[in-house]
Amino acid sequence: MKLKFAVILIVAGAWTVSCSRGPAITTEVVALASQKPPVSPTDAAWNSAPEHPAKLLLQDLVEPRLMKASTAEVRVRALQNGSEIAFRMEWNDASQNDAPGPAKFLDGCAVQIPQAIEPNPPDPQMGSAGHPVMVTFWRADWQASVNGRKDDIHSLYPNASVDHYPFQAHSLEPGSAAQKEMMQRYAPAQAAGNRRVGPREAPVEEMIAEGPGTLSPHKDGFAKGQGVRTKNGWSVVLLRKYPTGLSAKTRTNVAFAIWEGSAQEVGSRKMRTGWIPLSVREAK
Amino acid sequence: MARVNNWQLGREMSYWYPESRPQRQFAAVFDTNKCIACQTCTLACKTTWTSGRGQEYMLWNNVESKPYGFYPLAWDLKLLEMLNGGAWTNNRYDGQTIFESAPAGERVLGWRPEQQDYAYPNVGEDDCTGQVDKGAGMMALPHMNWFFYLARICNHCTYPACLASCPRGSIYKRPEDGIVLVDQGRCRGYQECVKGCPYKKVFFNPMTGTSEKCIACYPKMEQGIQPQCFVNCIGKIRLAGYISKPGQERQENPIDYLVRIRKIALPLFPQFGLEPNVYYIPPIHVPLSFSRQLFGPGADDAVKAYRNAANDPDLSSLLCLFGSSEQVMTKWSRQGDTVSGLDDKGTTLVRVPRNEPVFTRPAYDKLYQITRTNCP
Numbered sequence: 097m098k099l100k101f102a103v104i105l106i107v108a109g110a111w112t113v114s115c116s117r118g119p120a121i122t123t124e125v126v127a128l129a130s131q132k133p134p135v136s137p138t139d140a141a142w143n144s145a146p147e148h149p150a151k152l153l154l155q156d157l158v159e160p161r162l163m164k165a166s167t168a169e170v171r172v173r174a175l176q177n178g179s180e181i182a183f184r185m186e187w188n189d190a191s192q193n194d195a196p197g198p199a200k201f202l203d204g205c206a207v208q209i210p211q212a213i214e215p216n217p218p219d220p221q222m223g224s225a226g227h228p229v230m231v232t233f234w235r236a237d238w239q240a241s242v243n244g245r246k247d248d249i250h251s252l253y254p255n256a257s258v259d260h261y262p263f264q265a266h267s268l269e270p271g272s273a274a275q276k277e278m279m280q281r282y283a284p285a286q287a288a289g290n291r292r293v294g295p296r297e298a299p300v301e302e303m304i305a306e307g308p309g310t311l312s313p314h315k316d317g318f319a320k321g322q323g324v325r326t327k328n329g330w331s332v333v334l335l336r337k338y339p340t341g342l343s344a345k346t347r348t349n350v351a352f353a354i355w356e357g358s359a360q361e362v363g364s365r366k367m368r369t370g371w372i373p374l375s376v377r378e379a380k
Numbered sequence: 381m382a383r384v385n386n387w388q389l390g391r392e393m394s395y396w397y398p399e400s401r402p403q404r405q406f407a408a409v410f411d412t413n414k415c416i417a418c419q420t421c422t423l424a425c426k427t428t429w430t431s432g433r434g435q436e437y438m439l440w441n442n443v444e445s446k447p448y449g450f451y452p453l454a455w456d457l458k459l460l461e462m463l464n465g466g467a468w469t470n471n472r473y474d475g476q477t478i479f480e481s482a483p484a485g486e487r488v489l490g491w492r493p494e495q496q497d498y499a500y501p502n503v504g505e506d507d508c509t510g511q512v513d514k515g516a517g518m519m520a521l522p523h524m525n526w527f528f529y530l531a532r533i534c535n536h537c538t539y540p541a542c543l544a545s546c547p548r549g550s551i552y553k554r555p556e557d558g559i560v561l562v563d564q565g566r567c568r569g570y571q572e573c574v575k576g577c578p579y580k581k582v583f584f585n586p587m588t589g590t591s592e593k594c595i596a597c598y599p600k601m602e603q604g605i606q607p608q609c610f611v612n613c614i615g616k617i618r619l620a621g622y623i624s625k626p627g628q629e630r631q632e633n634p635i636d637y638l639v640r641i642r643k644i645a646l647p648l649f650p651q652f653g654l655e656p657n658v659y660y661i662p663p664i665h666v667p668l669s670f671s672r673q674l675f676g677p678g679a680d681d682a683v684k685a686y687r688n689a690a691n692d693p694d695l696s697s698l699l700c701l702f703g704s705s706e707q708v709m710t711k712w713s714r715q716g717d718t719v720s721g722l723d724d725k726g727t728t729l730v731r732v733p734r735n736e737p738v739f740t741r742p743a744y745d746k747l748y749q750i751t752r753t754n755c756p
Contacts, residue, residue, distance in 0.1 A: 160547060160572060161485035196586040198437075198574065199492045249433055252586055262431050282432020285588035288565035292589030309548045311568070360492075363570035364547050 119173070120146040124373040125183075125350050127174035133182035134175070135320050137331035142184055144379065145173035150352055152367035157221055158308040162365040166356040170205070170369075176376055182335040183207050183232075185352060189329035193357025194236035195252050201362045203236040204355040205323075207334050209374070211304070213341040213348045220351050220371045222305040231303045231311060232319045232334045236357065239299035239323045247295035299323060300334060308364060342376060350374040381479070384539065387626040388650040388676070390472035394479050395653075396487055396544035405558035406536050406596050407623035407635045407657040408610070409645040411702060413664055413686065414617040417443045417506065417529040421609035421618075425533075428608045429595070434587025437498045440594040441609045443531045447670060449505030451532075452497035455580040456649065460673075462489060465651055468677040477653025478541060478578055488541045490575040528663040530674075531617065533609060534581040534594035535648065535656030536560050542593070545576030557622070558657065559596045567591055578652045604708045604723060616703025621710055623657060632711045634698055634721075635659070642695060644682045646675035661686055693717075697734045705730040 125148045134141050150170050154162045171186045185205045193203045210218050211228040218227035241247060249256050262282065268275040280286050286293040291301060291313055302317025323332035339348050349371035355361040383392050384399035425441040442451045450456070459478070466475020478489040506527055536553075540560045543551040550566040551573060553559070562573070562582070567590040573582040574591060582593040597607030605611070606620040621635040629636040638645040638659065645659035662671040662679045664687055671679035689696045697719035698712055707729045709721030717734040744751050 156485065158547070159485060159487050160545075163485045196569070196584075196589060198495050198498065198584045198586075199571070200495070200586075201571075247587070249436060249587065256436065258436060261433060279432070282430070282435060283585075283588050284564040284592065285567065285585070285590040288563075290565050290567065290588070290590060292567075292569055294587065294589070311548070312566075363568065363572065 118147075119143075122146045122148045124148060124375065125150075125172055125174050127176040127181055127374065127376045129377065129379045130175035130177055130182075133177055133180050133335055135182070135322050135333050135335055137184055137186075137322060137324050137333045141175060142173055145175055145184075148172045148372065150369045150372060152352075152354060152369060155221075155353075155364055155366045155368050158364050160364055162361060162367065164359070165367065166359040166361065167354045167367045170352050170354055172352060174374070176338060179338050180335055181338050182333055183350075183352075184331065184333045185354075186326065186331045187329050187354055189356060191358040192236065192325060194240040196237050197252060199360075201357040201360050202355065203330060203357045204234060205330070205332050205334070206231050206233040206353045207336070208232075208351040208353070209336075209339050210349055211340070213339070213346060217349045217371055219307070220349075220369075222308045222311065224307050226306070228304050228306045230314065230317075230336070231305055232300060232321070232336045233303060234300045234321045234323055234332050234334055235355075236323065236330075238294075238296045238301075241294050241296045242299045302336060339374070342374070344376055344378070347373050347375045385626070386477075386539065386653060386655050388647050388655050389477070389653065390470075393477050393539075393653050395539045396479065401538065401625050402553060402555050402558035404556070404622040404624075405538065405657055406601065406620070407639070407659065408533075408618060408620045409635060409638050409659045409661065409702075410531055411617045411661040411699065412528055412530060413661060414615045414702075415443065415529040415531055416615050417445065417502075418614050419443055419502070420612050420614050421531060424608040424612035425594075428597075430592075432587070434585035435583075435592070438583040438585070438592065439501060440581070440583075440592075441531070441533045442501060443529050444502065445505035445527045446530045446666075446674070447527065449502065449527075449530075451501040452493040452580050453500065454497075455493070456578075458491055459489070459578050459652070462491065463651070471677055473651055473676075475651060477651065478576075479539070479544065479653055487545050487547075487572075488576045490541065490545065490578065492571060492575040493580060523667070526666055528666055530648075530660075531609075532579065532581070532648075533607075533658060534560065534596070535579060535654065535658045536594075536596055537657060538655035539653065541576040541578060541652075541654055542573035542582050545572040546570070547572060554598070557596075557598070557601060559598050559601070560593070561595055561598070562591055562593055564588075564590055564592075578649065578654065579656070601708065605706055606708055610703075611706045613703055619702045620708055632713065634701065634709060634712045637694075637698060637712070642685060643678050644685045644695065646678050646682055648674060650676040693734065700732050700734055701730070704732045 126146050128145045173184045175182050208229050208231050218229050223229035245251050263275050263279040300319045300321035302314045302319035303311050304314040305311040318337050320335040342348050351369050353366045353368040355366050381394040382398040384395045386393045421441050430438045444451050464476040464481045481489045550563045569589040571584050582591050584591050610618040610620050623635045629640040645661050647656045662675050662682050664683050697714045701721045710724050711722040713720050720728050721730045
């Protein structure tokens with residue numbers, strides 16, 4: 097009887113183990129159909145989605161490498177409606193790292209999907225030339241900014257004392273173009289259009305890469321997201337465009353990464369997965 | 381890793397990228413003996429470039445009192461302790477550079493300052509209320525009471541560790557003048573450059589989420605004008621220009637003359653392996669063992685030559701050009717007791733006398749019937 101049960105599940109495209117408590121566990125990521133994939137990690141729609149516990153590996157192939165493992169596992173659920181797909185990533189993290197600064201790093205997570213479904217998928221380490229990957233990235237400090245933390249130095253350093261900024265000159269009318277221009281003079285990244293600069297409207301960023309070191313913002317990218325602190329760590333939803341070519345008859349791949357700020361993880365210093373098969377399934 | 385030539389080490393070394401020297405290399409000479417740590421350079425830079433949000437703690441230019449002044453705290457001592465350094469044999473460095481001693485998983489050997497390491501620039505560094513041979517008033521020094529001022533900017537190194545450290549290639553060295561810049565559009569604020577730069581001259585801006593650094597005032601240099609920290613220097617300790625490629629030194633180039641021909645100006649911590657391009661005339665009153673650690677094995681001869689400068693018409697003349705013009709003097713020439721600074725085309729920018737006339741002012745002013753307080 098047990099053997100028969102397993103065979104049925106293989107045909108469905110994934111091993112699934114159900115139990116009376118908690119979600120169904122899958123050996124690959126199964127995106128369940130949902131009328132409107134939610135952005136909120138606490139939305140009830142997530143309760144019906146199966147969960148894939150993904151073991152995390154050290155990024156130890158590209159310098160600078162991560163030499164000491166931190167986060168062991170990320171629990172992933174996925175919902176989709178044919179035009180959007182949302183991933184909820186949950187992981188344990190005792191420390192909340194959401195304030196940037198010198199030698200201070202941020203908690204974060206990312207989902208990576210090949211731009212196109214290929215028989216031979218791109219390199220799981222950020223893709224490769226001619227075989228791009230799409231990366232949806234969430235970071236805790238962006239979430240704090242979206243949640244209302246002011247975009248000024250006093251929000252990061254409450255006891256900071258600033259004598260004067262040039263854009264505060266009496267001759268510059270608050271909110272005027274001249275004042276903004278003066279502010280930008282001392283914020284070259286803002287002048288260069290770098291989307292790292294706050295204040296942020298979304299805690300996520302959609303990007304594209306064709307190999308390590310090539311990550312750049314995706315001009316036509318679309319991404320939403322939200323992260324909340326849980327009892328044991330983070331619960332984050334990353335919502336992006338539905339992968340091109342993915343259907344009930346096809347499969348693609350997905351990979352995940354977690355950055356633990358307290359372990360000074362940033363950029364290529366991260367815990368990550370290899371490619372994990374991603375399939376879609378109608379809701380029962 | 382590629383094999384590259386580092387003339388300051390007298391040997392080849394390993395570097396992340398192949399050797400690619402710019403068409404010409406921004407370089408500078410600082411005369412430590414003339415610096416009074418007035419910090420005018422620091423403020424000139426601060427006002428010009430780092431007055432924005434997130435830049436509050438940044439000093440692209442700083443002046444610290446050696447041996448106990450640091451910005452950030454212990455920036456040099458920490459790395460010296462980590463480095464598998466070594467001795468010099470006939471001006472060849474036998475130890476490892478920060479590239480050659482990079483730990484597994486790292487591109488260079490480095491460390492990242494904590495926030496508080498930036499918190500105390502110039503606090504109590506140069507308190508000196510005691511007698512030279514009896515130590516300072518508040519500090520019990522394990523040696524005679526001496527210190528000197530070390531002005532520091534980005535060294536715009538030939539082999540920048542910040543550039544080698546960046547996994548995104550967001551830092552580049554301009555082929556036209558060798559100035560090292562962070563691409564503010566591309567940087568993602570990983571702070572690998574902050575960790576990698578041994579001189580700690582790249583700073584993370586928490587408001588823009590990117591790292592920022594000294595740009596050698598390139599908009600001014602492009603117009604043939606020296607950077608802000610140079611032209612505002614009260615003590616006239618600085619001279620900006622370009623250094624020629626190794627083996628292509630020209631007598632008429634003031635930087636070449638001081639660095640490669642007379643060897644009176646020396647790189648800061650050459651053993652780190654970056655081939656830094658700000659060169660220092662070492663202090664003449666500091667124990668040579670200390671100067672050798674900072675400036676390499678050429679310190680002894682440099683001090684000797686500087687002490688003898690008064691009897692050296694060429695050298696003393698050229699030293700008079702420091703701070704004499706706002707413009708970049710890429711050539712120089714001496715005519716008797718007059719020295720000229722010239723531009724690339726040979727146009728004279730400034731002429732100054734080798735010896736200024738001396739006026740002696742009596743302590744008692746008969747006209748106003750007062751006694752003046754003279755500086756010693």
